[in-house]
Amino acid sequence: MKNALLLLKANRIMRQDILGKRKYIFYGGIILMFIGMAMVFIGFLLGKDSSDDFGSSIVFLIQLQFFLIITFIFDGFIILKNGIGQSNQRIEDIRNYFFHLPFEFSDFIIAGLISFWQIFLLSTLISGVYYAVSLFFEIGEKNKGLVVLASILSCVAYVFFLCAFLVGAFCKKHAWKAVNGIYVLSFVLFIAGIFLMGFFEGQITFAEKLSPLCSPAGFLLLLSPVPLSALAVWILLKVCKKGAWYNA
Amino acid sequence: MDNMALEISNLSKKFDGFSLSNISFKVEKGSIMGFIGENGAGKTTTMKLILNAFERDGGEIKVFGLDNIQNEREIKQRIGYAADEDCLCIGSTLGAHAKAYAKIFKNWDEELFKKYVELWDLPLKKKLTDFSKGMKMKAMLALAFARRPELLLLDEPAAGLDPVARIELLDILRDFVADGERSVLISSHITSDLDKAADYITLIIDGEIAESEPLDILEEKYALISGSIDDLRGKEYELVGVRKGEMTFDALVLREKLKLFPGVAVHTPNLENILTFSIWGRRERRRKA
Known part of the structure; x- marks a missing residue:
């Protein structure tokens, strides 16, 4: 674990390089999120109806940030491709940067998964904070069933993320198309959850529609990838312990 | 160890x-x-x-x-x-x-x-x-x-x-x-x-x-020889590598085999000689095979 964290530090340089100009979108997203947070609390202080105005804004911004983070974590995913064997110039650059540094392949797998856990933890944290706030202000008490349904879809999406790692680790060279397919499918499922809520616009609040993670069930389901990904780490380590940096 | x-x-x-x-x-x-x-x-x-x-x-x-x-x-x-x-x-x-x-x-x-x-x-x-x-x-x-x-x-x-x-x-x-x-x-x-x-x-x-x-030891192991093409007749296979001109040749040979090439000029090879003649010799043997 210590080595994986060191690897993440080493990865900062590569991340900056990979992000390139996208870093402005990423940092812009963070700034927007904090502006949103500030807006909602100012709204509360001014006594506005948070569920329709400022609450909607913050949830929208949280979701925006979530997708920005996903974009950002694409880079973590690119790094994980290292173990899957896809070859292109960027992957070559990443390998050339890392292979002589004092890390084993297993550190790479753990570091990749830690970077994904960051999403889960961040989303959970944001959702948890918002959920606590929404409970306090009695937001989102209608159509809990739909919220749970969307949450389940979101969690299925997470599970697919993890399946992608497993398939990649087991099949190495020839798994990339399958991994890409699963990755896309997971996004489709996640977005389907959001759109499903859209069909019921008017019955639920805008905040609920945009935030399937803000229900109690969603919050609990959100935690489910943690033990699952721990299992994934264990399997990946078994499979990849002796892996080389290039699958030539 | x-x-x-x-x-x-x-x-x-x-x-x-x-x-x-x-x-x-x-x-x-x-x-x-x-x-x-x-x-x-x-x-x-x-x-x-x-x-x-x-x-x-x-x-x-x-x-x-x-x-x-x-x-x-x-x-x-x-x-x-x-x-x-x-x-x-x-x-x-x-x-x-x-x-x-x-x-x-x-x-x-x-x-x-x-x-x-x-x-x-x-x-x-x-x-x-x-x-x-x-x-x-x-x-x-x-x-x-x-x-x-x-x-x-x-x-x-x-x-x-x-x-x-x-x-x-x-x-x-x-x-x-x-x-x-x-x-x-x-x-x-x-x-x-x-x-x-x-x-x-x-x-x-x-x-x-x-x-x-x-x-x-590597430099002592080999000798760089040069001479007339006639000096090589029937003995080319004893060389590590050779570069031939119309009338003359330069070659790398194991010092222990120098006695097979009387009358040729003998020099101490440098690393570049050892590298290049070894590669040329290998290519020639591969071509003949």
């Missing part, structure tokens, strides 16, 4: 259209091993196998007596590496690399790093994409030396370096191994550099080790 920094035995690796076969050689502590061969002979692949960048098909690699796969982290902490390809994140700066390396490498020496940065006048805040090829190599060398490694793997470090930096590098390498504990494996096409600096030479041709000897 304790005196060995690197020990490679029967290493093999197959790629499409190329293979390394039964690679075996050793690098003693306190020595510089020159690793020579033509492009595509397998020098870089061997170095990457030492770093477990590729999965080997067979054989054994021991670094400081430890298996290179079982002890990958520990070994890489003790190895410095610089190569004639981008092993740095070129969108970043040298300063950022040094900052990251300081956290990663236990023996990182910031003062030593600064010393090389000053010596080679390297900018810390400029993006590596804006570095020339020679500057990138100097940056990699500065990062490699500052790790305070016990074994340096240098893959074509002289490529792109100006003559002054090349001479400085040779001096640094001599100082580096002077304590008898640290070693260098260096591949280079500039054999005159290795003539000056290397203690041992390993010659690799078409993925096979042709020679691995102390440099002085």
Whole structure:
């Protein structure tokens, strides 16, 4: 674990390089999120109806940030491709940067998964904070069933993320198309959850529609990838312990 | 074993259209091993196998007596590496690399790093994409030396370096191994550099080790001969390699076989002669086969 964290530090340089100009979108997203947070609390202080105005804004911004983070974590995913064997110039650059540094392949797998856990933890944290706030202000008490349904879809999406790692680790060279397919499918499922809520616009609040993670069930389901990904780490380590940096 | 920094035995690796076969050689502590061969002979692949960048098909690699796969982290902490390809994140700066390396490498020496940065006048805040090829190599060398490694793997470090930096590098390498504990494996096409600096030479041709000897023994083992084409009649197969003109020839031959060529002029070969004639001889034998 210590080595994986060191690897993440080493990865900062590569991340900056990979992000390139996208870093402005990423940092812009963070700034927007904090502006949103500030807006909602100012709204509360001014006594506005948070569920329709400022609450909607913050949830929208949280979701925006979530997708920005996903974009950002694409880079973590690119790094994980290292173990899957896809070859292109960027992957070559990443390998050339890392292979002589004092890390084993297993550190790479753990570091990749830690970077994904960051999403889960961040989303959970944001959702948890918002959920606590929404409970306090009695937001989102209608159509809990739909919220749970969307949450389940979101969690299925997470599970697919993890399946992608497993398939990649087991099949190495020839798994990339399958991994890409699963990755896309997971996004489709996640977005389907959001759109499903859209069909019921008017019955639920805008905040609920945009935030399937803000229900109690969603919050609990959100935690489910943690033990699952721990299992994934264990399997990946078994499979990849002796892996080389290039699958030539 | 304790005196060995690197020990490679029967290493093999197959790629499409190329293979390394039964690679075996050793690098003693306190020595510089020159690793020579033509492009595509397998020098870089061997170095990457030492770093477990590729999965080997067979054989054994021991670094400081430890298996290179079982002890990958520990070994890489003790190895410095610089190569004639981008092993740095070129969108970043040298300063950022040094900052990251300081956290990663236990023996990182910031003062030593600064010393090389000053010596080679390297900018810390400029993006590596804006570095020339020679500057990138100097940056990699500065990062490699500052790790305070016990074994340096240098893959074509002289490529792109100006003559002054090349001479400085040779001096640094001599100082580096002077304590008898640290070693260098260096591949280079500039054999005159290795003539000056290397203690041992390993010659690799078409993925096979042709020679691995102390440099002085290697130079004593062979003789460079020249004479009339008539002197070769019926004895060409005794040569390591030959280059023929219309009337005359130059050839590399084992000294023990000199008596077969009376009347020819005999010279002491340099490393370049040994390398080139060995490759020409191998090609000729392959063509005839």
